[in-house]
Amino acid sequence: MKEQNPTTLHSLVSAIAQQIEQARGQVRQAVNTAMVQSYWEIGRLIVEHEQQGSSRAEYGKQQLQQLTERLGKGFDVTNLRNMRRFYQAFPIRETLSLELSWSHYSLLSKVDNPSARAWYQQEAEQHSWSVRALERQISTLYYERLLASQNKALVEQEAKDNTQPLAETAKDYLRDPYILDFLNLQDKTYQKSQLEQAIISNLQQFLLELGKGFAFVERQQRIRFDDEDFYIDLVFYNFKLKCFLLVDLKLGKLKHQDIGQMDTYVRLYDEQRKGSDDNPTIGLVLCSEKSEAVVKYSVLSEQKQLFAAKYLPYLPSEEELKRELERERAQAVEQLQQQESDNE
Numbered sequence: 001m002k003e004q005n006p007t008t009l010h011s012l013v014s015a016i017a018q019q020i021e022q023a024r025g026q027v028r029q030a031v032n033t034a035m036v037q038s039y040w041e042i043g044r045l046i047v048e049h050e051q052q053g054s055s056r057a058e059y060g061k062q063q064l065q066q067l068t069e070r071l072g073k074g075f076d077v078t079n080l081r082n083m084r085r086f087y088q089a090f091p092i093r094e095t096l097s098l099e100l101s102w103s104h105y106s107l108l109s110k111v112d113n114p115s116a117r118a119w120y121q122q123e124a125e126q127h128s129w130s131v132r133a134l135e136r137q138i139s140t141l142y143y144e145r146l147l148a149s150q151n152k153a154l155v156e157q158e159a160k161d162n163t164q165p166l167a168e169t170a171k172d173y174l175r176d177p178y179i180l181d182f183l184n185l186q187d188k189t190y191q192k193s194q195l196e197q198a199i200i201s202n203l204q205q206f207l208l209e210l211g212k213g214f215a216f217v218e219r220q221q222r223i224r225f226d227d228e229d230f231y232i233d234l235v236f237y238n239f240k241l242k243c244f245l246l247v248d249l250k251l252g253k254l255k256h257q258d259i260g261q262m263d264t265y266v267r268l269y270d271e272q273r274k275g276s277d278d279n280p281t282i283g284l285v286l287c288s289e290k291s292e293a294v295v296k297y298s299v300l301s302e303q304k305q306l307f308a309a310k311y312l313p314y315l316p317s318e319e320e321l322k323r324e325l326e327r328e329r330a331q332a333v334e335q336l337q338q339q340e341s342d343n344e
Helices: 006-050 056-071 077-089 102-108 114-126 131-139 142-148 152-161 192-201 203-210 256-272 292-296 318-343
Strands: 214-225 228-238 243-253 282-289 306-312
Touching (some): 102 131, 114 142, 131 203, 142 318, 192 203, 192 243, 203 214, 256 306
Antiparallel strands (some): 214 228
């Protein structure tokens, strides 16, 4: 019997394995599609049936318990409530994306703000967020932080038409604060080199936190001026803005010299590294404590390409994060009002 060529056999095994994996993927997609559609339909039936009752809340509670007893395992009160909430959050079936799983929709249904819910759904679909990634973005108020970084006119427009405006400027792609809890830097004695290494080790999660369209370029990138070398902590490129982002990491409070240093980096980078088809470079000083005086009385107040943002090495409570966002938004509104007053 003729011996099988190892190369041919390997190709056959690879082809069969690829076909099996493709079939499994199709099965998973079919199961997910059926699950999402079925649970939406179950939620609709429950809601419509409840609306016939005289006392909806009490009636609904009793009805769910009776359904649990009759339907059996997999349809306990909690699951049925989730299906009901799913339908209530997405009453129009055509708005459902079958690219997302039931676990995605179970999380999305818990987001009270319709605008935020629609935005998270869109982002999860476009960027193929895992359930874990979606959960983290919701828990760290990604949507709210994005709004807080935008100007007053965009926020008012968002509230008016109930849609998320498209970010067009550098400021709209950056947020403040950044939540870096995944770096596990609970100990406040960490050094700058440890912070930088932690970011590199958790690059995928950092890119997700950084925002849309960012790709990692280099760590400690050298640029030279006359006979002096400068080293930029982290360099990224944003494919939507079509520009480089330079990140300088700072421990402690933001200082004027930090802004001056970043201003130098950006100017040198534009001169030495920026391509003819690239937009102006963005500089971001990421510090553990911002100084409002430095922000107000430095080139940050007038520069459109220089920014400072605070990072939190731990996951704050929702209330703490909301207070931080309200403070940032109030300051932004105050600055805009001051600018309007100066222009009059």
